[in-house]
Amino acid sequence: MTTTIPGYCxxxxxxxxxxxxVDREMLIAVRPDPSHPTGQAxxxxxxxAPEIVHSPHRQLYPLRRTTPKGSAxxxxxxxxxxEALSETARRLGEIKAESGAEAVAFAITSPSGTPLSDSIDWIERFIRHFGSPNICFATEICNWHKDFAHAFTFGCAMPTADYENADTILLWGHNPANTWLAQAHAIGRGRKKxxxxxxVDPRPIALAHQADVWLPVRPGTDAALALGLIRMLIETRRYDEDFVRRWTNGPFLVRSSARSFTGRRD
Ligand code: SF4
Structure with a gap:
């Protein structure tokens, strides 16, 4: 007999x-729950998920290696x-006592694309409590600049765009239909409004087919497109000059003899 259990992926x-x-102990199918805030698709x-859950290759128990590395x-x-937890705790304690907490480097997988999302805070708390500053942290190639380039530039990670209330949505090398479904749905709601x-994407992704404008730039030419758009905004004066003067380093790009961002003498 099949039962339906609500949850989340x-x-x-x-x-x-x-x-x-679920049929007896077997997960047989998973489908979206439209009544859930992120359950549209x-x-x-x-x-x-059923293949993953019941895969014979899934690692379900701790294993100990019994031969030296390099063996057949x-x-x-x-x-x-x-046993696994006790042995791990004992070895970590021994290394810390012998060489200091810094002698241990912790490697963590990405919480964005793996099931680690719900556990990462606890792992980080454990590492801080252990006392090692050495963390090898995995992140997606699309994620690093989102979190860190913006933090270095603006002082905080890039917040999620308010797609639902936008007049224009610009997706530049970003494909949320494949990577962040909740954002894809917010885009759908914004489009309906x-x-x-x-x-902007060299690939004809699904959202490119739906776009008003698809710019299939050649890989590596994004900077030229960005500079061209900036130039057009400046030339047509379609930017907020007060904001640029007050909150950006744009004024440092203007010669003291010039009075506008075009660089021309008035
Ligand atoms: S987008 Fe993420 S949470 Fe949603 S179904 Fe895919 S893997 Fe699961």
Whole structure:
């Protein structure tokens, strides 16, 4: 007999609301739960959850290596969680006592594209408590600049755009239909309210087909397009001059003999 259990997909940070079909102990299907705030749709990864959950290759128990590294085989031996945790704690304690907490480097996978999203805060708390500043942190190639380039430039990570209330939505090398479904839905709601959409992407992604303007730039030419757009905004004076003077380093680009950002003498 099949039962339907509401929940959410934990396979990435989007956390899409789901309805999970369970037959006895088997998860047999997962579908979107439209009554959930992020349950309008799911990606292929979420739909494949039953295959992942019941895969014979899934690692369910701790294993201990019984042969030296470089041997023909690792000689994996199953151990209990109690043994695994005790052994790990003992070794970490020994290294810390012998060489200091800094002698341990922690490597963490990305919480954005993996099920780690709900656990990352606890892992980081543990590492801080242990006392090592050495963390090898994985992130997606699309994520680093979002969080850190903006933090270095503006003092905070890039906030999520208010797609739902935008007049124009510009997606520049960003494909939320594949990578962030909650954002894709916000874009859909903004489009229904009349927002125009421009997609800058060399690939004909799904959102490019729906866009009012698709700019399939050649890879590596984004900077030229950005500079061209900036030039056009300046030449047509379609920018907020007060804001630029007050909040950006634009004024440093103006010669003292010039009075406008065009660089021309008035
Ligand atoms: S986008 Fe896909 S992987 Fe991420 S939570 Fe939704 S269904 Fe799961």
């Amino acid at each position: 934990t396979l990435c940070r989007s956390r899409c609301g789901t309805l999970n079909e 799911m990606c292929m990864k979420g739909h494949a 085989g690792p000689g994996w031996q199953r151990i209990t969680w109690e 009349g927002a125009a959409m421009v997609v």
